[in-house]
Amino acid sequence: NAGVTQTPKFQVLKTGQSMTLQCAQDMNHEYMSWYRQDPGMGLRLIHYSVGAGITDQGEVPNGYNVSRSTTEDFPLRLLSAAPSQTSVYFCASKPHGGEQYFGPGTRLTVT
Amino acid sequence: LAKTTQPISMDSYEGQEVNITCSHNNIATNDYITWYQQFPSQGPRFIIQGYKTKVTNEVASLFIPADRKSSTLSLPRVSLSDTAVYYCLVGSILTGGGNKLTFGTGTQLKVEL
Numbered sequence: 331n332a333g334v335t336q337t338p339k340f341q342v343l344k345t346g347q348s349m350t351l352q353c354a355q356d357m358n359h360e361y362m363s364w365y366r367q368d369p370g371m372g373l374r375l376i377h378y379s380v381g382a383g384i385t386d387q388g389e390v391p392n393g394y395n396v397s398r399s400t401t402e403d404f405p406l407r408l409l410s411a412a413p414s415q416t417s418v419y420f421c422a423s424k425p426h427g428g429e430q431y432f433g434p435g436t437r438l439t440v441t
Numbered sequence: 442l443a444k445t446t447q448p449i450s451m452d453s454y455e456g457q458e459v460n461i462t463c464s465h466n467n468i469a470t471n472d473y474i475t476w477y478q479q480f481p482s483q484g485p486r487f488i489i490q491g492y493k494t495k496v497t498n499e500v501a502s503l504f505i506p507a508d509r510k511s512s513t514l515s516l517p518r519v520s521l522s523d524t525a526v527y528y529c530l531v532g533s534i535l536t537g538g539g540n541k542l543t544f545g546t547g548t549q550l551k552v553e554l
Contacts, residue, residue, distance in 0.1 A: 334484075365544070372528060372544035373485065389543070420484045429475070432484025 331356050334433035336421050342439045343411040351406040351436050353421030359431075361424045362404040363388070364396065366417040367435075373420060379404055411440045445529045450549040459516045461548050463529030466510050471533040474505060474512045479526045479547070488527075489514070516550075524552045 337352045355362065360381050365373035365388075375388030379398040393415060395407040404423075408415060418437050424430040446464040453459045465474070473492050477485035489496055491503040491512070502515040516523060526547040 370546075372546045375543070422484070429487040429490060430477075430485075432486070435482070435484055 333357065334421055334423050334431050336419075336433040336436050338436060339434070340437050342441065343408070344441055345412060347411050349408055349411065351408075351419055351421075351438070353404045353406065353433060354402050355404075355421075355423040355431070356402065357423060357425070357431070358401060359423035359425045359428075360401070361426070361430075362398065363422045363424075363430070364394070364404070364406045365420045365422065366390065366415075367420060368417050376406065376419075408438075413440050416440045444543070445531055445545045447527075447529050447545060447548045449546065450551070452551050452553065453519055454553055455520055456518050459519050459523075459550060459552075461514045461516075461527055461529075461550070462511060463514070464511050465529070465531045468509050468531050469533065472531045473533070474503065474509075475530045475532070476501070476503065476514045477528045477530065477544075479528065485528060485544075519550075519552045521552050521554070523550060525550060 334355045363378040364376040366376055367373045374390050376390055376394050377388055377396040379385045382398050382401050385396050385398055398404050416439050418435045420435050421433040422430045473490055475490040476488040478488050479485040489498055489501050489503045491505055493505050496503045504513040526549050528544050528547040
């Protein structure tokens with residue numbers, strides 16, 4: 331199993347641009363989540379999904395959209411990038427009743 | 442979601458046992474306690490999870506008193522490679538709330554020779 335994969339690893343955007351961060355898992359996990367981590371901080375939950383077709387907001391959802399059309403994929407869309415969205419983004423998946431597995435992260439810089 | 446409080450940092454030496462305590466006064470009946478480890482530029486990695494009393498695996502032990510308002514992660518005989526940030530999380534692993542876990546700022550453990 332590849333586990334949780336994220337692309338790209340690094341991205342630089344200009345203010346106002348949009349982009350999609352990709353996340354995929356091959357473990358058939360029901361739950362998937364997106365977090366952001368700012369320097370010296372813990373992770374904050376952006377959006378999460380409890381299964382295909384079901385998503386919900388986390389702690390800091392503004393400026394981000396998600397969809398879950400398949401069990402495997404959970405893309406995160408930035409609609410209009412802002413410097414405040416400069417961060418490291420982590421995707422995670424977990425089975426029901428089990429532990430979370432995190433991806434390697436995407437480092438995003440918005441200028 | 443139950444809020445957690447941990448020390449910001451701890452220092453230790455190789456070969457020592459390290460105990461990191463986490464407070465979670467508002468823990469709910471359905472909540473489990475989970476600890477993660479994070480190295481720089483990597484995603485967090487699961488260490489251990491428990492509900493009450495004591496849980497042990499090949500990496501660590503987790504001690505939870507009867508009132509469950511705190512927990513202690515115990516790392517036996519730490520090495521330099523255990524230098525990392527350790528997060529204590531509290532949340533329900535039942536349907537829906539299973540992945541809505543809140544990460545605090547964690548405890549930066551530094552292990553020296």
